[in-house]
């Protein structure tokens with residue numbers, strides 16, 4: 001692993017610092033290199049490259065907005081034996097404490113960034129672009145992302161949609177319901193979802209939703225701080241509705257965790273509770 005990393009990073013020095021940081025999914029370790037300190041996440045599953053490429057694209061997109069600190073992504077590297085590594089800037093992270101208010105402000109800046117670009121473009125009468133990938137951040141007029149991002153190992157459908165409700169229902173909740181159906185055959189959950197889908201558009205009547213670049217998997221385990229302020233990491237970004245992504249992400253994370261651990265009876269209960277909750281809010 002170390003030789004492959006040295007080659008990929010063009011460094012003669014690759015010295016472990018002793019800092020490790022494993023999440024539920026990957027192993028993490030920091031190294032000193034010729035070009036500074038890096039944090040390397042590695043994973044041996046076949047889905048790892050896709051997962052890390054999504055994380056790298058997400059970090060690049062957030063970084064370009066210059067609104068909130070994220071580790072600078074460097075490279076996704078294939079390792080001998082089929083593992084994959086994702087190399088990024090090492091940050092000295094501590095638990096969020098002093099900077100939680102600033103985290104709120106900077107998240108709002110991130111979520112408003114695309115809208116503000118749109119307003120600026122309107123003023124200047126410029127043309128509107130779509131998607132990331134250019135050197136300058138372009139205004140994005142649709143919901144989605146230019147690449148697949150993963151929730152755990154699960155790929156998320158990020159195909160561009162011009163309408164938020166379609167994106168949310170079809171590409172976020174529906175794939176989870178399909179998995180529930182496949183794994184536990186919970187027909188009641190399917191019926192509840194069919195009824196609920198009809199109600200969702202009424203929640204968004206006369207609401208103008210401007211696509212906002214989201215972290216996409218924001219929870220306490222993916223925020224930290226250093227002396228300079230808050231840090232967010234491990235994103236699964238997309239352009240979505242900034243106000244409603246949080247409950248969706250929570251519900252999806254709950255479902256994903258249950259699906260991955262295959263406790264099928266519990267999945268059924270979790271889905272029902274999630275749907276009941278959504279029903280409650282839509283009545």
Ligand SMILES: Nc1ncnc2c1ncn2[C@@H]1O[C@H](COP(=O)(O)OP(=O)(O)OP(=O)(O)O)[C@@H](O)[C@H]1O
Pocket residue numbers: 020021022023024025026027028030039041071088089090091092093152221222233234
């Ligand atoms: N750039 C970094 N520099 C230093 N430490 C880091 C960096 N990124 C992550 N860490 C540490 O590693 C831990 C795990 O990171 P991360 O959440 O990205 O891993 P993961 O395996 O993808 O986690 P999850 O199970 O949430 O998907 C973090 O809690 C943090 O302590």
